[in-house]
Amino acid sequence: MPAIHEVATLTTKGQLTLPKSIRQALGVDAGGKVAFDLRDGEIVVTRVGAEHHDPAIGSFLSLLARDIEAGRHIHALPEDLARAMLAHAGRAVDLGEDIDGDVDL
Template identity: 75%
Template sequence: MPEIHETATLTSKGQLTLPKPIRQVLGVDTGAKVAFDLRGGEVIVSRADAEHEDPAIGAFLGLLEADIRAGRHVQALPEDLARAMLASAGRTVNLDEDIEGDVAL
């Protein structure tokens, strides 16, 4: 992520306008959620939905939430699948990268 230094003025209502270069880098627009984390005296600003950028994961999480709200029983993931998911968490994926090996559809 590029290094950017911008300033903003706090209004009497405690509101800030995120400077345009910051909004562009974060990929946020009107109505987007922004998260603020205080770490050692510094405020870290990030997209609130940054961890769910993959539309397939977002759709899956939406279905899961609907099942939970409807009171449907959600079964635990198989242990090997859960381990594989945790091992992959936080890893960036290049969707244009060639797939190695055979793929069964």
């Protein structure tokens, strides 16, 4: 994500208006929730409750999940990867976990 620098003014009630560029970068609209974390004197603002930041990626992953759940074969992937995806459909996956073996990109 590109660096964005914006300034907001705190009201007498302690309220801020998130600048439009920040709202767009976070993908939040009216009624959306954001979290504030204080880290070493800096405030980090993140969107709350969103699994995917990009709606196109979220839609693609939903489509892929439906195909996997339906048992459709994924021909563009290596067979061992497709089997692993099918074996883990509907289960939580730790993306920070170490990968066993070689990986071709």
